[in-house]
Ligand SMILES: Cc1ncc(C[n+]2csc(CCOP(=O)(O)OP(=O)(O)O)c2C)c(N)n1
């Protein structure tokens with residue numbers, strides 16, 4: 001099995017899809033010669049040309065809106081929003097347009113648009129370049145929401161997102177781009193709406209997304225030193241959610257921690273907690289613990305940023321809290 | 327700066343309305359009938375709304391009929407449009423039968439959006455109507471995207487955005503104009519410049535005079551046209567030359583179409599913000615139907631005959647709609663997501679499906 005970085009895995013999915021399918025093109029800021037601000041699309045303009053790898057003006061409304069229009073007219077556009085913080089500018093097109101055309105038209109329209117974006121803390125950019133806003137989109141019927149945490153997952157999920165007939169908001173995490181992982185020789189599409197059990201355990205389930213999948217796996221290792229068996233599950237697709245796998249896991253372990261980098265209040269962990277308490281109420285031996293960022297715009301100074309966002313230690317503490325209950 | 331094409335002259339007054347005349351007499355009479363159909367349809371909509379028959383939020387385009395009919399007359403069947411909250415006229419002009427539109431107003435399965443859309447979300451994708459938008463400016467970037475798809479596939483089609491003067495103040499408008507000109511996309515930006523955004527007159531929302539709105543295009547280096555929107559033939563001629571320009575790869579065209587809204591912003595609007603005499607005067611001097619009728623030298627008898635025919639069609643649409651079937655309440659959940667996959671390598675040209 002070859003090894004790819006998360007960044008290379010994204011590029012591989014894009015390139016392989018584009019090679020065999022003229023409907024796919026990309027647009028975004030600085031994605032051509034520069035390869036995007038994260039270097040994800042490096043080399044692609046040389047292979048596919050500037051008609052299909054399109055640098056755009058700084059126009060987040062038009063980037064997403066033009067993607068929608070092209071998708072309605074039979075293309076499979078993949079648009080890149082440089083930082084997910086800037087999705088705020090595209091919000092109208094995503095929420096009122098992409099998500100609603102199909103229903104408002106009585107099923108006449110499909111919007112097979114993929115919106116790739118990235119974000120996340122850990123590099124002190126300050127409050128406008130490091131948010132995690134995925135939970136906003138989970139609230140919108142008509143959108144699908146994906147957040148991949150490994151090279152294998154990001155490649156297989158991106159492929160499925162490109163070919164999904166619905167608009168998909170595809171979140172990548174900035175700090176994951178350099179991580180390496182084994183991937184299958186051929187791209188294996190990962191169906192949207194399927195969770196992945198990263199680690200099996202019996203005492204507590206940690207449901208984690210994005211960077212926190214890796215932090216949770218580290219926390220699980222440490223917990224094991226204390227004889228605690230942790231199950232780590234990544235939903236991978238936030239909407240639609242594989243609640244079945246999550247509920248089954250918690251019914252088995254009887255305890256649950258949710259973990260994401262986004263702020264706790266109104267975060268995706270709240271949705272997970274509701275799903276779990278409803279589906280596994282009689283099995284729970286402790287209140288569900290939520291791990292996430294502090295409720296503050298992210299401060300610049302590294303010590304403050306580091307304090308605000310969660311790490312393995314926060315997950316471990318939450319694991320211990322659930323186990324402290326008899 | 328790009329040339330500002332003056333096709334045709336925009337000076338108000340009867341002189342400029344002696345239009346070029348490439349449309350046959352027969353075709354002009356058909357278009358007169360279509361404009362009258364729009365007028366009578368919308369009057370009926372007002373009536374049924376006031377009678378408590380119609381739910382929702384309705385906006386009519388009475389006074390603006392020549393814009394919808396004139397623009398759509400100059401388009402090819404494969405060209406696409408995006409409409410606005412004031413959608414009935416565009417939808418009729420793009421070819422959707424009034425039965426399907428009236429049924430939509432009544433929220434019936436037989437409606438052009440199967441009862442999911444309503445007055446502000448009329449769709450007819452098979453006829454090139456990508457949908458009406460209740461978010462001012464919301465459809466513009468998507469029209470740029472549709473045009474991009476045509477350009478990438480080298481299809482000789484144009485995408486047409488209808489929007490009002492109020493919409494020219496949105497970011498979506500400016501980003502779409504900029505992108506379309508940058509990429510030379512085959513877009514027609516049709517500004518239906520009625521000088522009002524709800525209750526706010528042009529003087530309170532536009533930094534330019536209504537006649538100067540072409541300058542917004544000049545700012546992007548885009549070709550602009552000044553068009554008398556009360557003159558059907560002028561609108562057709564202008565749109566034809568705009569379409570030729572766009573489809574030949576020269577880039578988008580901005581059409582500043584001067585027009586007038588004879589009614590309130592929405593059905594039921596008491597119009598406290600403008601003088602009753604202003605509306606009366608507009609109806610007397612700027613009615614596109616009266617102007618075309620005079621141009622055609624139409625007799626009272628001929629008019630009565632067309633009107634009776636049109637009224638029968640409109641009344642028929644009400645009967646059709648009232649006899650329509652109500653959606654099952656739980657069908658509200660039916661179209662949230664599309665099933666299946668777009669399949670790698672598929673050569674399926676369009677993602678749009680004919681209505682079930
Ligand atoms: C983004 C947005 N803001 C406000 C509104 C409320 N609204 C609906 S129509 C309208 C006026 C639009 O004026 P214009 O674009 O000139 O179109 P007209 O009504 O004159 O046809 C407003 C403010 C809206 N629908 N969308």
Ligand SMILES: [Mg+2]
Nearest residue numbers: 490491522523
């Ligand atoms: Mg207006």
